[in-house]
Amino acid sequence: DTGVSQDPRHKITKRGQNVTFRCDPISEHNRLYWYRQTLGQGPEFLTYFQNEAQLEKSRLLSDRFSAERPKGSFSTLEIQRTEQGDSAMYLCASSWPGQGAAVYEQYFGPGTRLTVT
Amino acid sequence: DQQVKQNSPSLSVQEGRISILNCDYTNSMFDYFLWYKKYPAEGPTFLISISSIKDKNEDGRFTVFLNKSAKHLSLHIVPSQPGDSAVYFCAASATGGGADGLTFGKGTHLIIQP
Numbered sequence: 001d002t003g004v005s006q007d008p009r010h011k012i013t014k015r016g017q018n019v020t021f022r023c024d025p026i027s028e029h030n031r032l033y034w035y036r037q038t039l040g041q042g043p044e045f046l047t048y049f050q051n052e053a054q055l056e057k058s059r060l061l062s063d064r065f066s067a068e069r070p071k072g073s074f075s076t077l078e079i080q081r082t083e084q085g086d087s088a089m090y091l092c093a094s095s096w097p098g099q100g101a102a103v104y105e106q107y108f109g110p111g112t113r114l115t116v117t
Numbered sequence: 118d119q120q121v122k123q124n125s126p127s128l129s130v131q132e133g134r135i136s137i138l139n140c141d142y143t144n145s146m147f148d149y150f151l152w153y154k155k156y157p158a159e160g161p162t163f164l165i166s167i168s169s170i171k172d173k174n175e176d177g178r179f180t181v182f183l184n185k186s187a188k189h190l191s192l193h194i195v196p197s198q199p200g201d202s203a204v205y206f207c208a209a210s211a212t213g214g215g216a217d218g219l220t221f222g223k224g225t226h227l228i229i230q231p
Binding site: 004033035040041042043044045046047048056059091093105106107108109110111 | 121151153158159160161162163166206208218219220221222223224
């Protein structure tokens with residue numbers, strides 16, 4: 001049983017560079033979420049997909065942030081022109097509101113730690 | 118403005134005793150609440166949840182209590198074990214299926230003393 005996986009686990013980049021993170025959800029899960037977590041804070045919701053449709057993106061932090069899930073399986077989160085304030089842990093989660101299952105339980109991956117120098 | 122508040126940044130409990138972690142919320146639209154546990158360098162792990170139509174949910178050593186009138190929930194761990202040492206996050210959802218994502222508190226670091 002494979003859980004949610006994220007790649008890379010760590011990314012160090014220079015200010016102004018673009019970065020892209022990948023998330024592979026649990027295979028039968030049709031919902032995929034991205035969160036950001038900074039030091040001393042809880043995860044902060046960014047965006048959400050149901051299959052390939054991005055149903056909520058108003059919480060993305062700026063227009064430098066974008067996410068895709070082209071075939072309804074894996075997803076990518078891209079940050080353009082990175083800033084030092086983007087340094088954080090980026091978490092992906094997935095869920096499956098199947099019949100009889102608890103609708104709201106999201107399962108998280110290990111995260112990608114981004115450091116912008 | 119924090120809609121989910123965990124006012125205790127840390128809590129130290131002796132092994133074998135009860136651990137009680139507290140969470141308060143301000144948004145009356147929240148209808149589902151979850152607790153997650155997080156170890157360093159790992160993502161949060163789901164522990165237990167409760168719907169707003171219930172006031173208690175139990176799963177093994179973990180029990181969550183919900184007081185809607187007070188907008189307060191708590192997680193009880195009995196008995197506490199060394200492996201319970203972690204950061205615990207309270208989270209809430211206001212729409213069916215979590216379409217708005219989850220709103221998390223800042224977490225409470227639970228330390229179980231031998």
